[in-house]
Amino acid sequence: MAKKKAAILGSSGMIGQRFAQMLIGHPYFEVVAYCASDRSDGKKLSEVWKLSDVEIDARLGEKAIQGTDASALARQGVEVVFSGLPSDVAGPVEDACAESGMAVFSNAASHRMEPDTPILVPEINPEHLASIEVQRKRRRNGGFVVTNANCSVTGLALGLKPLVDAYGFTEVDVATYQALSGAGYPGVPSLDIIGNVLPHIKDEEEKMAIEGKKILGTYASGGFVDSPVTIYASCARVNVMDGHLEAVFIRSKSIPTAEEISRTLSGFRAKPQKLKLPSAPERPVIVLKERNRPQPKLDSMAGTPERARGMAVTIGRIRAEKDCVRFYLLSHNTIRGGAGGSVLNAELAYKEGLI
Amino acid sequence: MAKKKAAILGSSGMIGQRFAQMLIGHPYFEVVAYCASDRSDGKKLSEVWKLSDVEIDARLGEKAIQGTDASALARQGVEVVFSGLPSDVAGPVEDACAESGMAVFSNAASHRMEPDTPILVPEINPEHLASIEVQRKRRRNGGFVVTNANCSVTGLALGLKPLVDAYGFTEVDVATYQALSGAGYPGVPSLDIIGNVLPHIKDEEEKMAIEGKKILGTYASGGFVDSPVTIYASCARVNVMDGHLEAVFIRSKSIPTAEEISRTLSGFRAKPQKLKLPSAPERPVIVLKERNRPQPKLDSMAGTPERARGMAVTIGRIRAEKDCVRFYLLSHNTIRGGAGGSVLNAELAYKEGLI
Amino acid sequence: MAKKKAAILGSSGMIGQRFAQMLIGHPYFEVVAYCASDRSDGKKLSEVWKLSDVEIDARLGEKAIQGTDASALARQGVEVVFSGLPSDVAGPVEDACAESGMAVFSNAASHRMEPDTPILVPEINPEHLASIEVQRKRRRNGGFVVTNANCSVTGLALGLKPLVDAYGFTEVDVATYQALSGAGYPGVPSLDIIGNVLPHIKDEEEKMAIEGKKILGTYASGGFVDSPVTIYASCARVNVMDGHLEAVFIRSKSIPTAEEISRTLSGFRAKPQKLKLPSAPERPVIVLKERNRPQPKLDSMAGTPERARGMAVTIGRIRAEKDCVRFYLLSHNTIRGGAGGSVLNAELAYKEGLI
């Protein structure tokens, strides 16, 4: 079957470039348009490359950047759009694409809380895709928007999902150690962060609470129903390039043993694994036994096969004592918590026949 | 009144040098002996200086280091000993000094959990000094050992004390962002920590739980009684020089407002403040109103007057929601959580007539 | 004698705030106006404070920021202006102040290469102040502008001055390890510099060559005469907060011994030392004997007395072999190479009766 023609919005930014990198040789999608703002229009992708952990693929570097114009994309036959736009500009652009009949998979926050738009994490809530039917009714031409979640809640929700299902946990405290790439580019000034920790990230704690309830909730009778799980977060930025580490505390009257938790997490498999989606990690949650793991530098890229690198969540140091379960959780903020999340969303939508 | 002659053990290390720096011109104590292991014997203090945030005082730099020998110290007329020795060697040396009649104020963990030895934090448990009477009975010559607490629990306990007293909180979760100086020198290899977080510090979480119960507990009928407060900690090392930041979560059925908590913390004064001990900060807990504070680089040295710099705990971002109180807390790990803590302990003992 | 009323331009930036800090309690000058752009107008200095190595002085923090308006300053009786403005806006504003009769001491590059404006480094070229007489003729009301040099050439020129005078050196190669504060705020993005070195700083190498020739040159017959010294620089940014380190190579047919060079550098004293200017370091160049110094973290603040902290250049690892002299040189880029340089300039002008 022919690949679907795809476009990337925000190609001059870090998330857009992760999309570009992850979609090289993708079996379902072929990127035919790399869009960015007028300032980058006409430049080659190599001229605005921002990722430093991967060398830009030679063919990719030669791609020319074009302006962001839904009509032009429509004329190019684009059916799928990956949006790495900043949240403050994403809304209208993504709407325009959806109104032109495209399936938009967005990393931006703009549409996340809309009542007919899913925050999709395929291992957690694939049934939320049903909301697209509702959304399509208000849009012309059959287009729609699917969002991924905030980068710090995505990994946490993945680790919580099997525990919430197995033990009914509802009270979660989390302190984050978030990477600098989460702030985009230029992002955090070096003078602020060197030898320092910044104990505040704008709107992040609120997003973790609100999006967490939607992601872990259900979709029933044409609407989203919030999960009873409440996430109380304290979010800080640390001197790390990629990978959000999180110290998780779960309070519950009755708790299982650490071993049992470890087994529950390790055994977790879900729809993307069953469907063998190309970017789905064989094991969505990997439990590390070493006493000083996970570490951002060592474990952010966890995940097999090759196409799923950075898509697995790692968890370590599981402790269960009296009424408190504690562990450290790590996920790659611009892959699983960013571009990779939306690629997996698109793969699920494709397999479900929605594109 | 003549100053008491004092010695510093571990003068070639970071804590010993903080002692040296903090005791320059001290009104109660005069350091007459800077001790270290044989390797440093005979060197000048300037030759082994490790603190980089302060230039070594010119007179201090000229001081000669001597070997560590309790008998020699006794002959020099030393009455007070400040111990910055590593915990694995501190025990016997500190005992020898105490047996020689000296008052030992120790930063080491060796004696902390003994039933007649206080973990003293003067703002929290000055009444624990009564245990010295018991301890003196088993030691010759009237000497004794007083310890300070682990660097990550000291600041936390200071912030908890007024809240526990006012609201009866008992369930505390904390995730730490600990500074590199806490690991001593050479400590953490640069290859391990650059661009990384290390989510494990040996024995630290256990110490926070156990020492927390003793510090916040009472002393009654000749023995220590544990506090009902339980601290569940997840401890991580971050790329920061000085200053342990902590994300604190307190769960309680009924909680006050954030404003009330802020007032309770800001209004906290205790015995060291009443006695106007030289190293006591005017305000032991300082609440910062800015939304991105406290920060290790900006706030670790909080505390007035000059002699109390680094002795105040700063707290910010207080949030109270449903059954959870959250805030960030910061304290200087080698001053309030290290040498400064023991200096304040000695000042209290001095004022109480125990030296 | 009454202190001269002074204003600071650029008070919301790092250099402006160094001025503010260095002028507290100054014996010659009293700051009566803290100016910044309209965005900061009306805010307190504490609200826009950017320096993290010093806590803001309590009285200073309360000072209100006013807009930048030469006429208003004239009405306030301001006679001396310290400019920490960015070079791209400094020119017209400084001119307006000079035309209103004020003595402007500027850290900006705007006026440095004018034929009647000195790049003053009081230890090197105090006679360049004579150019002010020429400058005054074209300005109304007796005002004038005196500039300091680029932050990376100031320290180098100080170290070169006694050597050039003693040995006639003319060929200098230098590779710099420059601090992040030199790029101002927000400056270098953290994603660019963490675990990295940036081997380019815009226009810096050219400035070092051109300004070096002017600074080390003479003033004769009403004009500046370039020095024969040529500085070939390669400038890089490293992950350091404050303090520009430089690896210096001097090629010469005949070279003295390392010991002789060390004596020449250590013995250097000049006009500011003779006049005992308040911010003049007792020793402008300090030679360190330790084999791994100078280090930015340990030595950037070198200089006595207190008011001259950060004003001394440190040099170490002097080697002389065949036809090459090598050493490492360090100076504080925002003190000696920034605000402190201009304060010293103003002190010299004051003592010389020019203000």
Next chain:
Amino acid sequence: MAKKKAAILGSSGMIGQRFAQMLIGHPYFEVVAYCASDRSDGKKLSEVWKLSDVEIDARLGEKAIQGTDASALARQGVEVVFSGLPSDVAGPVEDACAESGMAVFSNAASHRMEPDTPILVPEINPEHLASIEVQRKRRRNGGFVVTNANCSVTGLALGLKPLVDAYGFTEVDVATYQALSGAGYPGVPSLDIIGNVLPHIKDEEEKMAIEGKKILGTYASGGFVDSPVTIYASCARVNVMDGHLEAVFIRSKSIPTAEEISRTLSGFRAKPQKLKLPSAPERPVIVLKERNRPQPKLDSMAGTPERARGMAVTIGRIRAEKDCVRFYLLSHNTIRGGAGGSVLNAELAYKEGLI
């Protein structure tokens, strides 16, 4: 032809592990023994893994470490030894292997200056391999030792070789910005290097001078003849993980244009390229045109094909003015300047029929 059986010495260290990684699937050599000190004996390679920029290959991780014993290696049929031992222990162990008839390719300094042992850089001095014939005469069983050069001189010599050949340059000044991995593990304490530069690396400047003369020199009449090139180095450690950056200054009475230098460097090809050795980069020296390159984080891994990643030297910012040529040069210190260098040496010796 069957692959040669190989052993790695120092498998618990960073260089040993680079060897392990680079020799996976190598066409000439098959590693049959991973040796380390007794402390690691019996552990799996994954238990002592130290490289953080690459995930350990799954099969590699399972390999068991054995003690370091030349006789045992001989019994295992080992013909080729790659030594990543520290220089202070390498000498006797490498000798024992050579005396047992093995070809030893060493990263250690122990044998570098021996009169019959080459410091081989295949692009520069392949004819130095002739010294092996002399060396074999004094050793039993036909074994020999070939060394690679110090990590900071290897890359520099590669960049100098085509220029020295083309223009007869002899006077080279260089200031280094060296990565932390060059100090091994645990190496530099984090407290020393964070926010700092260390302007001294033990013996490094001397090695660069002495080894430079031998590498760039000739082999004639059974002996090494020093090159007239003199390298004056000032070596500093910066806060970078991998990749030594160097600011190079070449003084010469007559110099070519920057464009000509660029062409000479870009056009450089040598014996490894002609022989198509598996780890030889297609282009040993890559000239980057961007004005802020090379950067350690972006360019250390330069080199194609895949097996030659990290084997190419990158050079940027070439400037030629009057009598001075300046540029920045970067090479990967543990690949081209470490394990990769010795692998390439072994490949050359293999192709030349010496193994």
